[in-house]
Amino acid sequence: MLFDQELIPGLVTRDELVTPVEEAELIAHITTLNLTPFRFQGFTGKRLTTSFGLAYDFEAGRITRAEPIPEWLDPLRRRAADFAGLPSGDLVQALVIRYNPGAGIGWHRDRPQFGQVVGISLGAPATLAFRQRTATGFKRVKLPLSPRSAYHLAGEARLTWEHGISAHDALRFSITFRSVGAHIDTAVTQAKG
Numbered sequence: 001m002l003f004d005q006e007l008i009p010g011l012v013t014r015d016e017l018v019t020p021v022e023e024a025e026l027i028a029h030i031t032t033l034n035l036t037p038f039r040f041q042g043f044t045g046k047r048l049t050t051s052f053g054l055a056y057d058f059e060a061g062r063i064t065r066a067e068p069i070p071e072w073l074d075p076l077r078r079r080a081a082d083f084a085g086l087p088s089g090d091l092v093q094a095l096v097i098r099y100n101p102g103a104g105i106g107w108h109r110d111r112p113q114f115g116q117v118v119g120i121s122l123g124a125p126a127t128l129a130f131r132q133r134t135a136t137g138f139k140r141v142k143l144p145l146s147p148r149s150a151y152h153l154a155g156e157a158r159l160t161w162e163h164g165i166s167a168h169d170a171l172r173f174s175i176t177f178r179s180v181g182a183h184i185d186t187a188v189t190q191a192k193g
Helices: 020-030 071-084 155-159 186-191
Strands: 011-014 036-040 043-052 054-057 062-065 093-099 105-108 114-123 126-134 137-145 150-153 162-165 172-180
Touching: 011 071, 011 137, 020 071, 020 114, 020 172, 071 114, 071 150, 071 172, 114 155
Parallel strands: none
Antiparallel strands: 011 150, 036 043, 043 054, 043 093, 054 062, 093 172, 105 162, 114 150, 114 172, 126 137, 126 162
């Protein structure tokens, strides 16, 4: 993967956003969290998650407040924001995920209430697949996610492409930071503070 490589408009990647030592420290913090199975409209996924700052309630279809982003995530949030060209305060949500062997994530776009997305991959490598509907099917792009790498979704990559990760047989973690979308209501904007 090239430094700051743009594979599709709005998708930028970077290897080694964190060092191996920082990766080990982040994983150690994640293992202390009370992660719960992902739930979506009565379905329970194999991946374990928790949100900080803001969370998305899939049953109610809205953003809710969550515990504040912890101090141990602040340096990573600043680095992720710098990579994305954003003020760190714009990244108001942190989603922490543990992908146990056999876990993946199906085709989706991040909820429209959220804006830009910065993901950091930890542990085992994976492949982040993208697809965009065309008149004759789908355009597809595959992005290898090496340990400690990051990706930034904005513009077309964020709004018109779906993405997903196939189930794999190794332990992997991710930390995803999100900004809120421009159309977010006042109550959620106040939840940022």
